[in-house]
Amino acid sequence: MDIRSYGLPTLFATLLHVVVLGALLNHWIGDTEPERRSVPHIQARMIDLESFSQQVAPPAPAPVPDKQELEQKAAQQKADQEKADQEKARREAEAKRQQEIQKKKAAEEAQKQKQVAEQKRKAEAEVKRKQAELEAKKKAEALAKRKAEEEAKRQAQAKRDAQEKAKAEAAAKAKAQAAAEAKARAEAEAAAAAQAKAEQARRAAQQAAQQRAESVVGDIQGYIQALIQRNWLVPKTARNGMEAVVAIRLLGNGEVDQASIYKSSGDAAFDQSALQAVYRTERFERVAEVDPILFERRLRAIHIVFRPEGLRW
Amino acid sequence: MRQLLTMICLLLLTVGARAELVVEVTQGVEAPTPVAVVPFGWNGGQALPEDVAEIIGQDLSRSGFFKSLPRTSMLSFPTRQSEVFFRDWRVTGADYLLVGRMLPGEGGRVSIEFELHNVLKEQRVLGQRVESDLTHLRDAAHYIADQVFEALTGLKGAFSTRIVYVTAEQLGNQNARYRLQLADWDGARPRTILESREPIMSPAWSRDGRKLAYVSFESGRPAIYVQYLSTGKRERIQSFPGLNGAPAWSPDGNSMALVLSKDGNPEIYVLDLVSRQLQRITRHYSIDTEPTWSPDGKSIIFTSDRGGQPQIYKLDLGNRNLERLTYEGNYNARGRLTQDGRFLAMVHRPQGADFTIAVQDLKTGRLDILTQAGLEESPSIAPNGSIIIYASQEGGRGVLAAVSLDGQVRFRMPNRGGDVREPAWSPYLN
Numbered sequence: 001m002d003i004r005s006y007g008l009p010t011l012f013a014t015l016l017h018v019v020v021l022g023a024l025l026n027h028w029i030g031d032t033e034p035e036r037r038s039v040p041h042i043q044a045r046m047i048d049l050e051s052f053s054q055q056v057a058p059p060a061p062a063p064v065p066d067k068q069e070l071e072q073k074a075a076q077q078k079a080d081q082e083k084a085d086q087e088k089a090r091r092e093a094e095a096k097r098q099q100e101i102q103k104k105k106a107a108e109e110a111q112k113q114k115q116v117a118e119q120k121r122k123a124e125a126e127v128k129r130k131q132a133e134l135e136a137k138k139k140a141e142a143l144a145k146r147k148a149e150e151e152a153k154r155q156a157q158a159k160r161d162a163q164e165k166a167k168a169e170a171a172a173k174a175k176a177q178a179a180a181e182a183k184a185r186a187e188a189e190a191a192a193a194a195q196a197k198a199e200q201a202r203r204a205a206q207q208a209a210q211q212r213a214e215s216v217v218g219d220i221q222g223y224i225q226a227l228i229q230r231n232w233l234v235p236k237t238a239r240n241g242m243e244a245v246v247a248i249r250l251l252g253n254g255e256v257d258q259a260s261i262y263k264s265s266g267d268a269a270f271d272q273s274a275l276q277a278v279y280r281t282e283r284f285e286r287v288a289e290v291d292p293i294l295f296e297r298r299l300r301a302i303h304i305v306f307r308p309e310g311l312r313w
Numbered sequence: 314m315r316q317l318l319t320m321i322c323l324l325l326l327t328v329g330a331r332a333e334l335v336v337e338v339t340q341g342v343e344a345p346t347p348v349a350v351v352p353f354g355w356n357g358g359q360a361l362p363e364d365v366a367e368i369i370g371q372d373l374s375r376s377g378f379f380k381s382l383p384r385t386s387m388l389s390f391p392t393r394q395s396e397v398f399f400r401d402w403r404v405t406g407a408d409y410l411l412v413g414r415m416l417p418g419e420g421g422r423v424s425i426e427f428e429l430h431n432v433l434k435e436q437r438v439l440g441q442r443v444e445s446d447l448t449h450l451r452d453a454a455h456y457i458a459d460q461v462f463e464a465l466t467g468l469k470g471a472f473s474t475r476i477v478y479v480t481a482e483q484l485g486n487q488n489a490r491y492r493l494q495l496a497d498w499d500g501a502r503p504r505t506i507l508e509s510r511e512p513i514m515s516p517a518w519s520r521d522g523r524k525l526a527y528v529s530f531e532s533g534r535p536a537i538y539v540q541y542l543s544t545g546k547r548e549r550i551q552s553f554p555g556l557n558g559a560p561a562w563s564p565d566g567n568s569m570a571l572v573l574s575k576d577g578n579p580e581i582y583v584l585d586l587v588s589r590q591l592q593r594i595t596r597h598y599s600i601d602t603e604p605t606w607s608p609d610g611k612s613i614i615f616t617s618d619r620g621g622q623p624q625i626y627k628l629d630l631g632n633r634n635l636e637r638l639t640y641e642g643n644y645n646a647r648g649r650l651t652q653d654g655r656f657l658a659m660v661h662r663p664q665g666a667d668f669t670i671a672v673q674d675l676k677t678g679r680l681d682i683l684t685q686a687g688l689e690e691s692p693s694i695a696p697n698g699s700i701i702i703y704a705s706q707e708g709g710r711g712v713l714a715a716v717s718l719d720g721q722v723r724f725r726m727p728n729r730g731g732d733v734r735e736p737a738w739s740p741y742l743n
Contacts, residue, residue: 211333217334224336232341233408236378236719237466247333269378270469276408277341279433302334307340312681312719313674 024106165248216290217298223286224302234308235269242267243307244274250300254287262303274306345721346465347371349382349407352672353425354392357417364445365425368454368466369411369461374473375499375724376462376699377717380703382407394428399435407432411461421447429461439464439619451501471695474498475739477506477516477525478713479694480731484665489644493733495542498702498738499711501727507540507547516735519562522742526550526569537571551589561604561613570594570604570613581615581628594628603647608654614638639673641680651698656718658692658701659690670703672718683720693719693738702736 078085247262259278261271287299350370354360370381391397392414402410413427423446429439441460443613445453452473459470477497483489490601493507493516507513511530518525525540535557537550550560555574562569569584571592581595581604595601599619606613612629619626625639625648639645645661651658654675661671667686673679688706695702698718704713705725711733 030697036384081727166722207671221336225338228336228338229340232338234341234343235346236717237468269465272465272467273346274340276346276431276433277338279431280408302336305338306341306671307336308341309335309577311343312679313677 025102037282073268090301101234176298213294216294220284220287220290222297224284224304227281227284228277228304232306233273234311235267235273237267238273238308238311239267239270239313240308240311242270242273245306246274246278246304246306248278248302250284250287250295250302252288252292254284256282256284265306270306277306278304322679327348330547343721344400345374345378345380346409347382347704348379348409348411348439349388349391349402350411351406352384352385353427354390354414356421361450363450363454365415365450365454365457366411366413368451369458371499372458372470373461375722376470376472377411377719377722378462378466378699393426394430394437397430399430399432402432406472409438409461411457413457419442423447423450423453425453427457429464432688434503435617447580451497455497465552468699469741471500471697471738471741474696474734474742476500476693476713476738477518477739478557478704478732479513479516481512481711481734482731490731491573496726498617503729506542506545514735515559516737517562517715518737518739520564520566520740522740526562528558528560537569542709550584559603561606563606564608564610570606572604581613583613583630584644586743589639594630594633605649607650614648614650614657616648625657639680639685640731641673642671645671646670649692649694649701651694652696653698656694656698658694658718660690660692670701670716674721681720682716683716683718684723689714691735693736694742695738704734704736 242309243263244261244265244267245263247258247260248256249258251257256278259275261275264271265274287295290299316673333697350366352364352366359372373379382405388401388405389396389398391412391657393412397410397412398417399410408431410429410430410432412430413425416424416426418424422444423720425443425445426690427439427441427443428437430436435531439460441457443453443456455470455472456721458472461654462468462470462472476498477493477495480490480491480492480494481550484490489510491509491511491513492505493513494503495506496503506525507527507529509529509531511533513530513559514528514535516525519539522723523542525542525656527540528535529537529538532549532552534552536552537557538547539550540547540715550569550571553573553575556579557571557573557605558579559572563570563583567586569582569586571582572579573582576593577601579602580593580597583592583594585592594613595615595617597617597619599617601615601619603615603616605615607627611631612627614627616681617626618624620637622643623646624637625645627636627638628634629636638648638657639659641645642661642663644660645658648657648659650656657673657675659671659673660668661680661682662668663682665684667681668689669686670684670689670692671680671682673681683701684703684705690704692701692703694700700715700717700722702713702715704711706712707728710728710731713733713736714723716723716728
């Protein structure tokens with residue numbers, strides 16, 4: 001660092017300090033009465049100053065010189081000088097006092113200015129605060145408005161959402177219902193189909209059973225017919241076109257339990273011959289081989305129709 | 314609850330019973346019903362003049378409806394139900410069983426107790442006690458046969474009816490004996506009710522069975538007589554010039570159809586027996602003869618050769634409609650109707666053959682020849698329509714024969730001499 005480079009600025013700074021000090025001296029000595037300045041009327045609210053003063057920090061205590069040992073040593077040396085120095089001290093004290101006064105004045109002035117500045121600052125701060133408040137209010141209002149708007153928007157959105165949700169829910173519900181219905185329908189259809197299939201199977205089984213039964217019954221029918229034809233002595237009074245019906249009841253072993261004329265031919269000999277054919281047969285042995293249930297249903301009671309064909313007359 | 318269940322069960326049963334299995338039988342065995350007529354018990358000591366059971370069995374067999382079981386096939390001879398073992402009789406093949414016993418009474422009286430049983434059903438059908446005497450056992454037998462027949466067929470038996478017929482006996486040149494004979498239906502017990510040196514022809518029963526009408530030449534020319542069977546009293550019906558013949562009583566007995574040739578050629582007339590009014594009913598240049606009445610008395614059946622050959626015609630007495638009944642064969646004559654009016658028995662000559670007895674079903678027109686071709690003549694039908702009696706030739710002599718209406722049973726009657734002709738079956742006599 002080159003000292004020369006800072007020589008001039010340092011000079012100027014010293015000069016400026018001297019000027020400012022001279023100006024201040026003039027101010028301190030000459031006019032003590034501070035210039036009253038009109039304070040612009042401001043709108044302000046009353047504030048608690050104490051609260052303010054508390055905010056102001058107390059002045060720091062002056063430092064106590066701690067040079068007792070040093071001064072006792074020097075006192076001896078300096079006693080001589082005391083007198084020379086006393087004068088100097090007095091001037092210096094005077095200067096110091098002047099300086100102090102000026103300082104005090106300046107401090108007061110500074111304090112005053114500070115107060116004014118403080119007040120100004122306070123007013124400004126108040127304005128600022130008010131503005132801030134206003135702004136805050138505005139901001140709050142705007143915020144509220146925005147909030148309201150947002151709320152409205154939110155609500156609308158919520159509503160929309162709700163609607164949409166409801167709609168979606170309804171749709172979902174409808175969909176679910178439709179699905180459920182479809183499912184139910186499908187299930188019903190499946191059940192119906194299953195039932196139909198079961199029914200068909202049952203019917204088929206029934207039909208098969210019935211066919212078997214019919215086949216057995218048909219066999220027995222032919223068997224009974226053959227036996228009766230062998231045992232029927234056609235009487236002389238029989239004529240083509242005559243018809244007698246004999247009702248017979250069988251026992252499980254095929255034996256004839258009862259026989260009676262169910263429908264008469266009108267000819268006693270013819271009717272009697274029909275009954276005799278049954279009595280002569282006495283027992284239809286093959287009936288005993290038939291399943292008992294089928295026998296009960298189809299073969300226990302039989303009608304035998306005697307209707308001769310191919311007779312001479 | 315149990316009652317309800319029972320009711321439901323019964324209902325189901327009745328519902329089930331509705332759909333009964335039906336078996337149709339259209340064929341059978343065309344054979345007579347086997348009957349066992351067991352010899353009747355008799356503890357009267359002396360032998361009986363008639364075998365009652367034998368007569369009954371024969372009656373039943375000859376009807377064509379039954380077949381009497383030969384005694385050799387019988388395992389036992391029960392005389393009452395307590396002695397009957399139905400299983401035995403079933404084994405022998407009998408459907409019915411007739412058992413009986415005869416108990417001697419005072420002065421030749423006989424009590425006959427008989428029972429008819431259904432062997433297959435093991436049930437008594439009929440039981441009766443008949444009072445008779447030793448000389449009328451045959452009548453008793455016929456009576457019992459009638460009872461059995463009616464019980465099993467529903468038709469009245471004709472075993473107690475009679476027949477009349479004419480016998481001719483050539484005793485020498487220009488010497489003949491003509492007799493009108495009355496006999497049981499089977500030809501048994503014949504007795505002469507009129508004897509003449511001149512021909513006797515065309516005997517006919519009144520519908521009540523008490524009188525006979527016939528043609529007799531005893532006066533030298535043919536005349537119609539009526540004779541009462543109970544008294545033998547005779548009377549001559551109004552006689553006309555020419556032919557007087559073939560009398561036939563109307564069913565109500567008030568009129569008589571006959572053949573007269575008083576107007577030129579033989580024609581059919583109806584004579585009112587009360588008013589003696591005569592009515593001519595045929596008018597044709599050909600021969601009309603052999604009239605017989607329909608059972609309802611509304612028409613007359615007769616023989617006419619108006620078609621070129623003898624054929625049988627039917628004339629409605631109400632509207633005078635004439636209907637030809639026979640078309641088969643070149644000779645059909647002497648028609649006789651069954652009592653139900655359905656069957657016409659006749660002398661029939663098939664193309665290129667001899668005379669036979671035939672029967673025609675008037676309902677269907679079907680004609681059945683019942684006898685072998687020969688010189689068969691004069692059919693007469695039993696009142697129950699079961700048998701036709703007729704005259705036949707055997708060894709150059711006329712004999713009586715009978716055939717069941719279906720031709721299944723034929724038999725000849727005993728001939729005690731002479732040439733037998735023109736049998737006539739009586740109506741029911743009781």
